[in-house]
Amino acid sequence: MIFTYQYIKHDIEKLQEILDFLFYDVWLVAEGPFDIEKLNGNKDLKDIYEELGNIDYDPTSTKKNQKGKSAYFFNSSIENIYNEFAKINDDNFKLELIDFYSINNDIESLCSNKLKTPITYPELKARNPDLEGALYNFYSKLYGNESPFNLDIFGKLNEVLILSHYNSFMMANDSGICPFCGIYPIDGNYVSTREAYDHYLPKAIYPFNSINFKNLSPMCYKCNSGNKSTNDPINHIKGRKLAFYPYANNHxxxxxxxxxxxxxxxxxxxxxxxxxxxxxxxxxxxxxxxxxxxxxxxxxxxxxxxxxxxxxxxxxxxxxxxxxxxxxxxxxxxxxxxxxxxxxxxxxxxxxxxxxxxxxxxxxxxxxxxxxxxxxxxxxxxxx
Ligand SMILES: [Zn+2]
Structure with a gap:
């Protein structure tokens, strides 16, 4: 890339913190059936889970109920993934998952160090297809129009949080040029439109990092849709490669x-x-x-x-x-x-x-x- 972005701290990172808590403090230690007490370590999330559980939703009904659907999706995904973790009786596999979770979220190391080995959905599927299915079902929908994080209770990802993040991001990164091509302009804060965020490591390939903003950055439309698309910069499956990290301090x-x-x-x-x-x-x-x-x-x-x-x-x-x-x-x-x-x-x-x-x-x-x-x-x- 021609130059790199400056990473910004923002409230939107709280969503990734929720996922970190679920992974380390709920799923990894899963034992016995799931109940709300498993969320005791995070009072806010426990309250959210309880409130979402009170929203009416009938999964068999054809009536449009996005709020109910999202609430049901979030809570049932937590439980489904918990149940899959509870079935794992291989402690070494759990230890490996701890490493993979950490590495898949360490975008900078994955770009700069080929010894860092991430895990992909196909690799996870080969080890534990049910766990892969539950994780894919959840993580692939966390970003975008169907995300449960678009609910009020999470601060409305699409309508509020991303717009606020984009605004702060463009104040810190105000060149107005797409750093990935150096050709096209990037929408700034004085136009009503914004560029889409690209998942640098594609969310369809890698679990655990679909809402990690170190893996997300605004990109011009031509770079995002016409060129990069779902290509994997580090090319893990076909032959590991080094890649520029979009938020590197030294480029x-x-x-x-x-x-x-x-x-x-x-x-x-x-x-x-x-x-x-x-x-x-x-x-x-x-x-x-x-x-x-x-x-x-x-x-x-x-x-x-x-x-x-x-x-x-x-x-x-x-x-x-x-x-x-x-x-x-x-x-x-x-x-x-x-x-x-x-x-x-x-x-x-x-x-x-x-x-x-x-x-x-x-x-x-x-x-x-x-x-x-x-x-x-x-x-x-x-x-x-
Ligand atoms: Zn571009």
Missing amino acids: SEIEFQFELLSKNVKSITPSEYTLSISAPAKNEEIETWKRIFKTDRKYKADGSIEYYSRYDELICNKHKAKEWFEDIFDYYENAKSISDIEDADKYYEKVVKATTRNPKLVENTIKRKFLEECKMKGLFNINP
Whole structure:
């Protein structure tokens, strides 16, 4: 990614704290049948459970009753998962689950350390299909329109908590640019719409982290839906990979190298230049990022193109490189004397300098590299 976000503390983290309590203090120690007394260690949650239990709901009725359905879903999920844990008589497996719960929620370590081994739903299913089923049923619905956390009693996740989190988040992260591509804008606090939050480690693959905000971050629509989608950055199943952590405090400098292979800059096509992107000491992370966000060209085995880099459009669109070049070339072309050429040089310097003002915008970096390459290759040279 081009830059990282700053993580913010927010009340929304209380939802994950509820889940932590359920895992460590209710499910892991499950013994005998479930009853409300099992929640004694968390008075607030006990009150919530009791109140939700008083809401009328008939699971067999076809009448729409979202409130009742959510309340029933939350309470019955706690009980179902409890019952599955109570059946486990292998203490070593429980100890493993403690590790997996902790690791699946340690997004930063999973991104930066391949020795950290998470657990996926298919892996859990192979060990204990009933437990996997109960956990998947619960965790896969905790985020989104069907989440029980949308109920008043939890502070209304969708209608209130996320909006409040987004507002605070955008105050702390106010560049207005998507850090995953550096191309598209991110909705800020002065528009009525907002970007969707992406589960960096997909919630359909990994249990336990679907409401962990270290695993959630706003992402532009193109990155989220068109490119990353449900791809797994750490690629645990197909061959473990390192990945950038969206909230890393120290993010490597991303370097762009651009080289012209032809002088045909006025109608340039991807085959007429090379654009390579690197990050010192973070080779694997940058390759992961290119793969997930399609920020590098991909070729088929026969050498034909599978897809272009998303940055190719930033160069080949007729209003980009062609206009960047012509804007400066006109000054050199009209030069009648040495002092005119000096003025053109000054203009070139000014345009290049302007591209350094916002390094988070990739188009600025590409424009600078392109113009520097044009200058170095002598494409502005005119004899008065
Ligand atoms: Zn983006």
